[in-house]
Amino acid sequence: MMSMSQPRTGRPRERVLTMRGIGKRFGAVRALTDVDFWVNEGEVVALVGDNGAGKSTLVKVLAGVHPPDAGTIEFDGEPVVIDSPADAQRLGIETIFQDLALCDNLDVVANLWLGRELRDGATLDEVGMEQRTWTLLRELSAKIPSVRIPVASLSGGQRQTVAIARSLIGEPRIVILDEPTAALGVAQTAEVLNLIERLRERGHGVILISHNMADVLAVADRVVVLRLGRNNGVYNVPDVTSETLIAAITGAVDHSPARRSDRAGADTPPGTGEPAAPPADAAGEPGGGTVIRMPPGGARRSTRPRGNGRR
Numbered sequence: 001m002m003s004m005s006q007p008r009t010g011r012p013r014e015r016v017l018t019m020r021g022i023g024k025r026f027g028a029v030r031a032l033t034d035v036d037f038w039v040n041e042g043e044v045v046a047l048v049g050d051n052g053a054g055k056s057t058l059v060k061v062l063a064g065v066h067p068p069d070a071g072t073i074e075f076d077g078e079p080v081v082i083d084s085p086a087d088a089q090r091l092g093i094e095t096i097f098q099d100l101a102l103c104d105n106l107d108v109v110a111n112l113w114l115g116r117e118l119r120d121g122a123t124l125d126e127v128g129m130e131q132r133t134w135t136l137l138r139e140l141s142a143k144i145p146s147v148r149i150p151v152a153s154l155s156g157g158q159r160q161t162v163a164i165a166r167s168l169i170g171e172p173r174i175v176i177l178d179e180p181t182a183a184l185g186v187a188q189t190a191e192v193l194n195l196i197e198r199l200r201e202r203g204h205g206v207i208l209i210s211h212n213m214a215d216v217l218a219v220a221d222r223v224v225v226l227r228l229g230r231n232n233g234v235y236n237v238p239d240v241t242s243e244t245l246i247a248a249i250t251g252a253v254d255h256s257p258a259r260r261s262d263r264a265g266a267d268t269p270p271g272t273g274e275p276a277a278p279p280a281d282a283a284g285e286p287g288g289g290t291v292i293r294m295p296p297g298g299a300r301r302s303t304r305p306r307g308n309g310r311r
């Protein structure tokens with residue numbers, strides 16, 4: 001994975017995951033209807049939408065928590081069925097749910113390796129696990145004072161860091177974060193946003209669920225809007241404002257594929273604030289025609305204001 005940490009301009013990022021036409025009902029509730037979604041390697045995709053829009057359900061489909069009723073999922077170009085959390089993990093899909101699921105009484109090392117402990121013969125390889133923990137935290141530029149203190153004594157941001165580091169033990173292709181900054185203050189939020197950038201540099205595809213448009217605009221490459229369980233726009237971040245996103249989230253602007261079909265082919269280039277390469281328009285094209293165009297040169301990263309990670 002280390003070789004993936006260099007920015008790779010001039011070569012399109014590989015598609016890791018493509019979901020098409022995903023549907024999910026809970027009894028009479030249609031949580032998801034005909035949802036298209038995709039993630040490339042080294043790409044941060046924000047998934048936004050109002051409460052009940054279907055964000056958690058969509059990532060739970062990926063995490064193997066909820067089997068979809070309709071639609072297809074491709075991973076590395078191959079059709080896959082994700083029937084259980086174990087299936088998801090085997091594919092390389094790691095989810096960090098809001099509760100983090102850390103063991104408060106255990107130290108950082110134990111939390112990272114829980115259930116996957118390194119062994120040295122019959123005994124645990126504590127030195128090896130501790131060293132690899134430090135290496136991982138260093139790669140993430142994480143600020144953890146000690147890896148031998150119970151995680152209960154860490155701040156909210158540090159706990160989020162531990163949960164993210166733990167998710168990387170198996171070198172996943174996709175890391176899903178459900179509202180990672182919801183409970184955090186400004187400084188800790190900036191820390192978590194920096195971590196997300198490190199994930200991108202390491203080549204992971206990142207799915208970020210967030211209500212915070214400042215966070216989304218600071219860290220995401222692309223934003224997917226869900227509304228009432230349906231797609232309602234896909235936007236390249238340099239081309240979109242928080243106002244546009246909020247309009248799509250609330251329904252002031254309707255970009256649902258059904259409404260858009262009367263202007264199919266009006267494939268608006270980035271820079272206009274219009275949804276980029278609507279997946280429904282491209283569905284069915286050979287080779288998965290849902291590829292979104294990257295900004296010219298693909299070098300946007302280096303030109304974006306960073307600083308404290310907010311804008």
Ligand SMILES: Nc1ncnc2c1ncn2[C@@H]1O[C@H](COP(=O)(O)OP(=O)(O)O)[C@@H](O)[C@H]1O
Pocket residue numbers: 026029030031049050051052053054055056057058
């Ligand atoms: N396990 C469940 N059982 C029944 N209904 C559910 C379940 N999970 C989600 N829903 C319903 O599905 C819809 C989408 O919910 P959810 O995916 O949690 O939205 P979001 O994460 O965007 O707030 C809501 O109407 C919600 O009440």
Ligand SMILES: [Mg+2]
Pocket residue numbers: 055056057
């Ligand atoms: Mg949710």
